[in-house]
């Protein structure tokens with residue numbers, strides 16, 4: 001029985017490391033995904049600002065065309081003024097010229113606002129480009145490393161499992177099954193130790209008789225509360 005307990009302790013040591021590595025198999029891909037997502041977000045920010053800038057440029061062009069158009073009309077009407085004969089026609093044409101000039105002044109104001117927005121958008125685009133570069137650099141610097149780590153962790157887990165399974169071959173089937181169920185259902189802790197007269201798995205107090213049986217190592221002792229395999233201590237690490 002002593003031998004079996006030693007095997008169980010060794011198996012637990014492997015399973016504890018496997019548990020830590022299992023966490024990494026989730027965390028490492030998450031780290032990689034988060035770097036990829038940061039770059040996607042940065043790309044999207046660049047594209048959004050670029051399309052806003054495009055829109056702004058189009059608006060400015062339209063307004064400039066509008067002003068040119070109005071100016072052409074104003075020039076034409078001013079030339080017509082020279083050939084007009086009645087006062088009424090003169091007044092009508094003059095008022096049309098005034099109207100167009102007023103209109104142009106309004107469009108000019110709108111242009112100024114658009115130019116201010118353009119300047120803000122160019123500043124923002126510069127920031128977006130810098131953030132994009134940073135996200136891209138960060139992904140480049142870490143992608144290969146993380147992919148390698150993910151592969152290594154998976155390989156390590158396979159190796160540890162194989163070592164653990166080799167050890168398990170030295171145990172009776174029902175004990176292997178019980179151990180496996182505890183690993184699965186008890187937070188990867190199947191074999192626990194006496195921690196100041198309490199189960200290190202659940203904290204339940206170990207009765208003196210259980211303590212004596214445990215120390216004798218003549219049989220597998222289970223915690224009376226959580227059902228984990230209880231040993232007096234984990235020797236040599």
Ligand SMILES: [Zn+2]
Nearest residue numbers: 199202223226
């Ligand atoms: Zn317990």
